[in-house]
Amino acid sequence: xxxxxxxxxxxxxxxxxxxxxxxxxxxxxxxxxxxxxxxxxxxxxxxxxxxxxxxxxxxxxxxxxxxxxxxxxxxxxxxxxxxxxxxxxxxxxxxxxxx
Amino acid sequence: xxxxxxxxxxxxxxxxxxxxxxxxxxxxxxxxxxxxxxxxxxxxxxxxxxxxxxxxxxxxxxxxxxxxxxxxxxxxxxxxxxxxxxxxxxxxxxxxxxxxxxxxxxxxxxxxxxxxxxxxxxxxxxxxxxxxxxxxxxxxxxxxxxxxxxxxxxxxxxxxxxxxxxxxxxxxxxxxxxxxxxxxxxxxxxxxxxxxxxxxxxxxxxxxxxxxxxxxxxxxxxxxxxxxxxxxxxxxxxxxxxxxxxxxxxxxxxxxxxxxxxxxxxxxxxxxxxxxxxxxxxxxxxxxxxxxxxxxxxxxxxxxxxxxxxxxxxxxxxxxxxxxxxxxxxxxxxxxxxxxxxxxxxxxxxxxxxxxxxxxxxxxxxxxxxxxxxxxxxxxxxxxxxxxxxxxxxxxxxxxxxxxxxxxxxxxxxxxxxxxxxxxxxxxxxxxxxxxxxxxxxxxxxxxxxxxxxxxxxxxxxxxxxxxxxxxxxxxxxxxxxxxxxxxxxxxxxxxxxxxxxxxxxxxxxxxxxxxxxxxxxxxxxxxxxxxxxxxxxxxxxxxxxxxxxxxxxxxxxxxxxxxxxxxxxxxx
Numbered sequence: 001x002x003x004x005x006x007x008x009x010x011x012x013x014x015x016x017x018x019x020x021x022x023x024x025x026x027x028x029x030x031x032x033x034x035x036x037x038x039x040x041x042x043x044x045x046x047x048x049x050x051x052x053x054x055x056x057x058x059x060x061x062x063x064x065x066x067x068x069x070x071x072x073x074x075x076x077x078x079x080x081x082x083x084x085x086x087x088x089x090x091x092x093x094x095x096x097x098x099x
Numbered sequence: 100x101x102x103x104x105x106x107x108x109x110x111x112x113x114x115x116x117x118x119x120x121x122x123x124x125x126x127x128x129x130x131x132x133x134x135x136x137x138x139x140x141x142x143x144x145x146x147x148x149x150x151x152x153x154x155x156x157x158x159x160x161x162x163x164x165x166x167x168x169x170x171x172x173x174x175x176x177x178x179x180x181x182x183x184x185x186x187x188x189x190x191x192x193x194x195x196x197x198x199x200x201x202x203x204x205x206x207x208x209x210x211x212x213x214x215x216x217x218x219x220x221x222x223x224x225x226x227x228x229x230x231x232x233x234x235x236x237x238x239x240x241x242x243x244x245x246x247x248x249x250x251x252x253x254x255x256x257x258x259x260x261x262x263x264x265x266x267x268x269x270x271x272x273x274x275x276x277x278x279x280x281x282x283x284x285x286x287x288x289x290x291x292x293x294x295x296x297x298x299x300x301x302x303x304x305x306x307x308x309x310x311x312x313x314x315x316x317x318x319x320x321x322x323x324x325x326x327x328x329x330x331x332x333x334x335x336x337x338x339x340x341x342x343x344x345x346x347x348x349x350x351x352x353x354x355x356x357x358x359x360x361x362x363x364x365x366x367x368x369x370x371x372x373x374x375x376x377x378x379x380x381x382x383x384x385x386x387x388x389x390x391x392x393x394x395x396x397x398x399x400x401x402x403x404x405x406x407x408x409x410x411x412x413x414x415x416x417x418x419x420x421x422x423x424x425x426x427x428x429x430x431x432x433x434x435x436x437x438x439x440x441x442x443x444x445x446x447x448x449x450x451x452x453x454x455x456x457x458x459x460x461x462x463x464x465x466x467x468x469x470x471x472x473x474x475x476x477x478x479x480x481x482x483x484x485x486x487x488x489x490x491x492x493x494x495x496x497x498x499x500x501x502x503x504x505x506x507x508x509x510x511x512x513x514x515x516x517x518x519x520x521x522x523x524x525x526x527x528x529x530x531x532x533x534x535x536x537x538x539x540x541x542x543x544x545x546x547x548x549x550x551x552x553x554x555x556x557x558x559x560x561x562x563x564x565x566x567x568x569x570x571x572x573x574x575x576x577x578x579x580x581x582x583x584x585x586x587x588x589x590x591x592x593x594x595x596x597x598x599x600x601x602x603x604x605x606x607x608x609x610x611x612x613x614x615x616x617x618x619x620x621x622x623x624x625x626x627x628x629x630x631x632x633x634x635x636x637x638x639x640x641x642x643x644x645x646x647x648x649x650x651x652x653x654x655x656x657x658x659x660x661x662x663x664x665x666x667x668x669x670x671x672x
Contacts, residue, residue, distance in 0.1 A: 027604070029604075048360060050609040
């Protein structure tokens with residue numbers, strides 16, 4: 001997956017799609033079970049505690065963001081929608097910081 | 100119908116402790132999960148589920164496999180299995196179909212209580228496991244669960260009928276019912292706990308009711324658990340020290356806060372604060388992760404009620420002990436050692452932590468632990484040897500594995516008595532304090548779980564393009580030891596790290612998936628052609644500091660062993 005670190009804008013829908021593709025590829029062996037984007041990833045058995053750290057590593061690398069330990073909460077990370085929204089907030093904050 | 104009478108069993112059975120606590124404190128919180136369940140709730144629900152299990156054919160001594168994340172349902176299921184006369188087997192819910200089928204077949208499970216969330220692992224395994232004649236599905240019966248016909252709970256699956264019953268957990272516990280007294284005595288098996296061994300095939304550790312009751316008594320006594328405690332259980336119930344939190348809480352009559360996992364540490368801390376947790380049992384990985392969030396005041400969390408931290412699986416680095424003392428100023432810290440084959444062996448009195456920081460203390464109540472040489476003779480202080488454990492804590496053996504059992508349970512001094520040879524190298528100091536030195540085989544601990552390199556290597560070799568594979572442990576700041584796989588592709592083939600990791604994830608429990616994957620053209624060999632593992636741990640791409648992963652340090656002395664900054668402590672528990 002190509003890095004978007006240099007991109008100035010990343011659309012929200014694109015973020016969600018890329019996160020979903022990563023989850024399906026890494027945790028469901030490419031076989032999309034049709035889970036909803038607001039399903040809890042833990043509840044659905046897609047990601048477990050080990051997997052969370054891989055998701056975090058993927059987000060940091062793909063979207064060039066830094067995630068702090070105290071941001072590792074279900075509210076930020078436990079569904080495709082939450083992940084995409086979290087990435088959106090991080091990118092917006094980084095933009096604001098850069099200006 | 101005869102109802103089980105606790106007076107007749109003398110309170111000696113593992114489930115008697117739940118029944119007694121429910122009689123004494125029916126409305127006290129017992130399990131705090133998504134909702135709070137009282138002792139009365141658990142007693143009633145486990146009665147109903149036990150009656151159901153009997154109705155679908157579970158008889159005295161039958162194995163009931165439980166596959167679900169930590170939840171009140173798992174607690175109800177394990178007590179239901181016992182009340183029905185059965186033997187519970189709590190399995191890690193990330194276990195993949197191949198290994199799950201192995202376990203179901205190995206113990207010839209009669210019934211399975213399973214969460215529909217893990218149906219994609221459970222259904223393929225069930226398809227290969229004809230001994231399982233009944234399933235109970237937490238969260239509802241999924242599509243594809245064989246025999247999921249309405250009315251399956253009406254005992255039509257009993258007496259070995261070839262049709263497998265499948266009912267929803269909610270339906271099975273809904274009616275008020277009590278099981279028939281199966282006639283269990285405390286010499287009967289109560290649990291199998293599967294553990295990895297150096298051979299790579301998991302072994303079912305057989306624990307009797309007497310083992311379960313004795314060990315719950317011994318551990319909760321030296322720790323001083325109280326009725327007003329709230330135990331934060333972040334450990335999975337498939338791990339014996341997690342399981343025993345439930346058994347000890349039932350014995351003492353206190354509450355267990357069951358966390359489904361440790362995916363979101365800050366959320367765990369928040370729930371601990373919300374529910375006023377007083378006891379935190381853990382392994383070094385959990386404590387290292389929590390320390391990254393300290394001080395907790397900065398998160399707006401009050402964890403001031405935590406009065407005890409208990410550590411097992413590997414020794415805590417002294418630096419972490421110091422920082423834990425600051426993060427949890429009210430808490431006493433217990434360093435402990437144990438193994439699944441006898442649950443726990445020893446603990447260090449918190450008062451001695453300062454001057455015996457690398458020791459795992461002395462034997463727990465009503466247990467003897469001593470060091471022997473290769474001839475089985477007791478050795479004097481300062482001499483390294485194998486640790487031997489004797490007492491009521493010691494297992495009955497490995498299920499269906501008489502040879503492996505005979506290798507570790509050997510005759511003791513008293514005629515007929517068998518003592519446990521742990522396979523762990525220890526040394527005692529002049530005062531009798533025990534120090535872990537290393538292991539005789541290449542099994543190591545990662546995140547508190549035993550890792551058999553052979554088991555992971557077997558899986559790596561299933562990948563068609565793998566020509567050579569070796570698995571070693573490398574020191575890791577958080578995990579104690581991290582799993583590193585080094586693989587070489589077949590000539591002409593290419594392998595990627597992602598491919599190897601994905602393959603492993605499909606076949607191994609998540610804690611067994613290698614953290615580091617290194618692809619090499621070939622692996623280093625000895626003159627006789629064996630893969631030279633010792634050099635692999637130090638290779639580029641390995642652990643953060645490149646320290647050797649050789650866990651055997653037979654020359655270590657108490658003053659320096661186990662030195663938590665090196666590989667040795669990763670095996671102590």
